[in-house]
Amino acid sequence: MKGSWKIIIGxxxxxxxVVMSVTGTYNRLVTKSEEVDAQWAVVESKLQRRFDLIPNLVESVKGIMNQEKEVFGRIADARAKMAGARTTEERVAASNELEGALGRLLVVMENYPQLRSAENVNRLMDELAGTENRIxxxxxxYNMLVKEYNKTLKTFPRNIIAGMMGFEPKPYFEAAEGAETAPKVKF
Incomplete structure (x- = not known):
């Protein structure tokens, strides 16, 4: 009888x-997942700032130069995709497209001295440059937190618990294909 109590207690x-270990792992994964989601919200707020600044910049530049309609069309298309994006992957792709279109606009602006001297354009360009740095x-x-979360998710024995609890890896925010090449503008 005495020995059976020891076994039961054991x-x-x-x-x-086991319950405490599973609970601790679950709570750690939830915490890391929430950190990633919170940081993604910060990225989205910076993307929204860029999204809000662009129409003002485009309108200021349009008033000075009408011949670069293709660049403005690409920016408008990219903004529309950004507004319609619902998933993280769609937002990343739309953001990368918008970034490429902005790069082309910046190259165009470098070739027009009257644009660089326009006060509105300069102010908006400074705000946009600051926003790009913040982004x-x-x-x-965000990518650092995704790395930590994904690493936590994939290490043993957490990977077993994560799989049972339905945790999935988070996507990295990656550069658009061709981002390493500077945009070219032909006149």
Whole structure:
């Protein structure tokens, strides 16, 4: 009788340790997942700032030069895709497309001295440059948190618990294909 109580107590302790371990792992995964989601929200707020600045910049530049309609069309298309994006992957793709179109606009602006001297354009360009820097910093932070989350998700024995609990890897924010090549503008 005395020995059976020891066995029962041992089993209860073992079960309690397993439950605490599973609970701790689950809570850690939830915390890391929420950190990634919160950082993605920061990235989206910076993307929204860019999205809001672009129409003002485009209108200022349009008033000075009408011959670059293709660049403005690409920006408008990219903004529309950004507004319609629902998933993280769609937002990343739309953001990359918008970034490429903005790059072409910046190249065009470099070739027009009257644009560079326009006060409105300069102010908006400074705001946009600051926003682009903030986006870059927040993307880096997002990717760092995704790396930590995904690493936590994939390490043993957490990967077993994560699989049972339905946790999935988060996507990285990656550069668009061809982003390493500077845009070219022909006149």
């Amino acid at each position: 089993i209860v302790i073992a079960i309690a340790l 870059s910093v927040e993307r880096d932070r």
